[in-house]
Amino acid sequence: MRSHGHPYPFRPKPWADIAAFFEETADRHPRYQHMVDIVESVRASTAVGLLAGCTAMHDLMVVPTPVPEPPLGMVLVRAPNSVWSPGPGDVVIEHTSVTGHRDRIERPAADAVPLFWRFMIEKDGIVPVDLPG
Template identity: 60%
Template sequence: MRTHGWPYPFEQYPWVEIDSFLGDMAERHPEMQHMSDIVKSVFALDKTEALAACTSMHDLIVVPTPIPKPPYGVVAVRAPGSLREPGSGLIRIEHLSVTGHDYVIDRPVAEAVPLFWRFMIDKFGVYPGRRQGRH
């Protein structure tokens, strides 16, 4: 039986480790700075308990908490050098859904943090501010 969505159990990494990893990458490769900025926004907005994440190569893969059982949808923030690499100066964020109705947006890296939170709200109901969705 073929299914859509992420078919594997989600292996959550601590946000602090992701922050350190992507922060180090951004120091060595400035084109990765927006990836580090997204992670820092999760800390700044106190959403580390509402979202779980891991990295795949340098991509950031995010799910809501509690972590769903497979298959489930994920939001993937594609990094420079990804197999699904965005164009130069762009960020690519994808929602890989269980229904197969995937959604992809490429925008300038200056829009990375607001675009990430747009996906968190639209796909997972996790709001960056006071407004309450699921978390």
């Protein structure tokens, strides 16, 4: 079967490790604060056990649990220095599917957390009970 999904095994990291990585990065480069905000919203939510995350360079990759076998779709939050970087002061969040569809939205970084949860709700049906704001 041919697929356009992520072809490699997804190796989740503990959310605390992901948070520490982005906090350290944001301390040096404040334009990463929205990455910290997204990770902290996951850690504080009732959905934390339903999501697995890891980083690829500075991008955040998120899949539902249990982690599917490849090929798999995922939600990606593109970092400010990503190859697919957003414009200054913006965030890019995208969903890649196994069918080849790719949804990509760029918005002001201030909208990062609600935009991330919009993707998790629409693409994976994961709705935290305590959805922020």
